[in-house]
Amino acid sequence: MPRSIRPDAVLVQAVIAGALSFAHLHDLAAAAGQIGWKAWAYPISVDLLLVAAWRRLRSDGPSRLAWCWFLIALVASLGAxxxxxxxxxxxxxxAWLxxxxxxxxxxxxxxGTLLAHSPTAEDRVPDPPAPAAPEPAPQIPEPAASAPASEPAEIPAADEPPALPAADPTPAAPVPAxxxxxxxxxxxxHHARTGSRIDTDTLRARLGVPPQLADxxxxQLA
Incomplete structure (x- = not known):
């Protein structure tokens, strides 16, 4: 059985509204001096621009260009x-009409030219990704400065009289009496003042003689 034709109310409403708008645009163009085929071309031009802008909005999403020309065509149709x-x-x-x-x-x-030849979302070349910043080189922790080894405390030696140097095996020069x-x-x-025997260095310093003579x-005093 052939399918029954069920008219769509929305489609019928769109056809009626389009026909009325088409006729109003034709009448307005004819009243402004456009006669013959020119008067019929105006409503086609307005409706095609309206459809092209709406299709651009549906396919590429909202954009200033598509919304601008959609509103211009809509104002022209409503104005008529x-x-x-x-x-x-x-x-x-x-005169302004x-x-x-x-x-x-x-x-x-x-x-129409701008809507047809402006790059769409599919035609736009994506921007190359920005180069990633180089990762900083890992910092190697510096070894902590080792604390200086503490020097062993010096143990003070007991007060002992300095030992006289060993006698030189070489024969000493005769010393004047x-x-x-x-x-x-x-x-x-020196012994009376300090209570200790005088050492060779002190004796040499007191007498002002060379080291060998002081020895x-x-x-002789030992």
Missing amino acids: NVATAGFLDLQHPP RFGIAGWPALAFLG ALVDHARKVADD AIAA
Whole structure:
């Protein structure tokens, strides 16, 4: 059985509204001086621009370009419907209406060209990804400075009289007796003041003699 044709109310409503809008645009163009086929071309131009802008919005998503030309075509269609409802004297149309009708072809051509040749979302070349920043090199922790080893505390030695240097095995030079007597007095004076025997360095410093002679004198005093 053939399928029964069930009219769609929305489709019927769209056809009626489109036909009325088409007729109003034709009447407005004819009143502005566009006669013959020109008057029929105006409603086609307006409706095609409206459909092209709406299709761009549906396919590529909202954009300023598509919304701009959709609103321009919608204002042109609504303006024609309102103007032919008795708000304008179509027998004596105003100058601005003639100006608008005359300039519409260029405006519609510009809108259609921009909608047709502007890059869509599929045509746009994605921007190359930004190069990733190099990762910082891992920092190797510096070894902690080792604490200086503490030096062993020096243990003070007990107070001991300095030992006289060992006698030189070489034979010592003869020492004058007067110098030995003087050295003995110096040693006795040192012992009386300090309570300890005089050492060779102190004796040499007190007498002002060379080291070898001081050693020989110390040997004589021992």
